[in-house]
Amino acid sequence: MPNDSDGRGRRQFLRAAALSACGVLGGAGPARAAGAPGEVLRVWSCGGLAEAMLPANARFEAQNGVTVAYTGAFAAALGKSLLGSATADVFAGRVLDLAKKLRQAGKMDWFAPLCFTQYVLVTPPGNPAGIASVEDLAKPGVKVVLAPEASPPGGAAALALLKKAGVLEAARKNTVVNGSCVQRVMDDILSGRGDVSVVELRVTRLPQFAGRLEVVPIDPKFFPPPPLTFTVGVMAGAGNKALAEAYVKYLVSPEGQAYFERQGFIPAISERGRQLVEQYGVKDV
Numbered sequence: 528m529p530n531d532s533d534g535r536g537r538r539q540f541l542r543a544a545a546l547s548a549c550g551v552l553g554g555a556g557p558a559r560a561a562g563a564p565g566e567v568l569r570v571w572s573c574g575g576l577a578e579a580m581l582p583a584n585a586r587f588e589a590q591n592g593v594t595v596a597y598t599g600a601f602a603a604a605l606g607k608s609l610l611g612s613a614t615a616d617v618f619a620g621r622v623l624d625l626a627k628k629l630r631q632a633g634k635m636d637w638f639a640p641l642c643f644t645q646y647v648l649v650t651p652p653g654n655p656a657g658i659a660s661v662e663d664l665a666k667p668g669v670k671v672v673l674a675p676e677a678s679p680p681g682g683a684a685a686l687a688l689l690k691k692a693g694v695l696e697a698a699r700k701n702t703v704v705n706g707s708c709v710q711r712v713m714d715d716i717l718s719g720r721g722d723v724s725v726v727e728l729r730v731t732r733l734p735q736f737a738g739r740l741e742v743v744p745i746d747p748k749f750f751p752p753p754p755l756t757f758t759v760g761v762m763a764g765a766g767n768k769a770l771a772e773a774y775v776k777y778l779v780s781p782e783g784q785a786y787f788e789r790q791g792f793i794p795a796i797s798e799r800g801r802q803l804v805e806q807y808g809v810k811d812v
Contacts, residue, residue, distance in 0.1 A: 564592040568770055571609070572619035573602035575644070575729060576757060579790040580619070586786075587777050593770065601678060609634055609762070616765040617774055619757060621680070623809055626758040630811070636768070638760030639779055640809040642792035643800060646688055646750055647728045648743040649716050656722035661745050664689065664723060665697030672721030673698070676707035680754035685725040687751035716740060728791035756809055757792070 572580050577599035584595040598605070602621040609618060610632055619641055620626055629635035650658050656669055664671050675682040689695040704715050712724045713736050723743075731742050759778055765771040777783045784794035793800050795809075804810070 565594060566767065566770065567594045567596050568767070568774055569596050569598075569614070569616045570619070570774070571598045571600075571605050571615040571617070572759075573605075573621040573757065574599040575602075575621065575727070576619055576642075576787075578729070578733065579642075579786040579792065583778060583783050583786040586782070587774060591773075595774070603679065614764040615762050616767070616771040617759065618762055619759040619778070621757050622753055623756045623758065623807065624753070626760055629760065629762075634763055635760045636763050636765075637811045638758045639775060639811065640795035640800070640804045641757045641759040641778060642784070642787040642795055643755045643757065643803050645728050645747070645755075645791070645793055646684070646725055646745050647731065648723050648745060649713065649726055649731060650723050650741040650743065651716055651719050652739070652741060654741040654743070655719075658723045658741075658743055660743070661689070661692045661725070661749060662694055664701060664725075665694040667701075669701050670703045670720070670722040671698050671701040672704040672706065672712050672715045672724040673702050674706040674709050674712045674724075676705070677709050677712075680751075681709045681727075682707075684751050684754045688725055688745070688749050691751065692749045710735075713740070730791075732789070732791045752807060755803070756807055758809065760811075 570580070570584065580597060580599060584597055588595055602625060605618070606620055606625045606629065609615060609629060618629070618635065626635065626638045630638065648658055648661060650656065658669070663669060673682070673685060675686060686695060689698050703721055706712055706715070709726060709730055712726065713730060715721050716724055717739060725745070728742070730736065731740060759775050761768060761771045761775055779795060781796065784796050788794050788797070793803065795804060
């Protein structure tokens with residue numbers, strides 16, 4: 528380990544340790560936080576990560592005696608704020624380009640791959656329409672529920688997936704609900720108003736929906752790339768860089784990654800996650 532008096536060397540060491548937990552440099556376990564008892568770490572993330580972040584944060588707090596002040600909201604809005612005058616210690620955002628913009632603007636010191644989302648079909652209990660694949664959304668009589676006006680990337684991502692699968696126009700003709708909220712889509716499917724919709728697997732793990740619908744896999748070749756990637760990085764304005772770096776290392780450790788897997792994400796350190804890291808170039812520059 529570099530000498531504690533060499534701040535730059537220490538940061539580089541901790542950064543390498545965090546990346547190693549993602550399988551970039553090899554295996555590593557979670558770090559103890561370099562923070563004083565009761566110290567506050569300001570963490571911002573895409574709201575879609577909240578169900579995984581909250582228990583991970585609680586565990587990190589319990590292990591290290593610090594407080595994680597967490598904000599989960601629309602990633603693009605948070606990113607815009609951080610590109611301006613807003614400050615945070617750690618940011619976990621959606622879409623790789625956002626992390627790159629923060630790095631290029633000097634607002635983020637470094638980032639690591641955190642997890643990837645995945646898309647599935649949802650049907651009412653028992654799958655009464657017999658949906659087996661995304662191509663079935665084009666069959667006559669199938670009642671499709673979409674949410675084209677949902678907050679990005681929700682609605683747009685589903686449309687992009689259907690287009691990539693070659694069934695967008697037929698699915699649109701079969702659409703019985705064009706909504707503006709992904710969670711309302713789930714309610715429409717639960718009520719039987721529709722036969723099928725395209726959602727992120729994470730949505731099916733939310734407490735109000737878990738175990739209540741049928742989930743049908745979608746071939747990953749149809750997934751639209753931009754919304755898949757979530758990264759986590761240490762911000763340039765972090766008050767305690769060592770604490771922020773230890774927190775990031777925890778999130779990308781096996782213990783931290785388990786929270787994301789339980790919520791339907793593909794952990795970055797998993798075999799599939801490592802493949803996606805390489806496929807989409809989810810690496811700091």
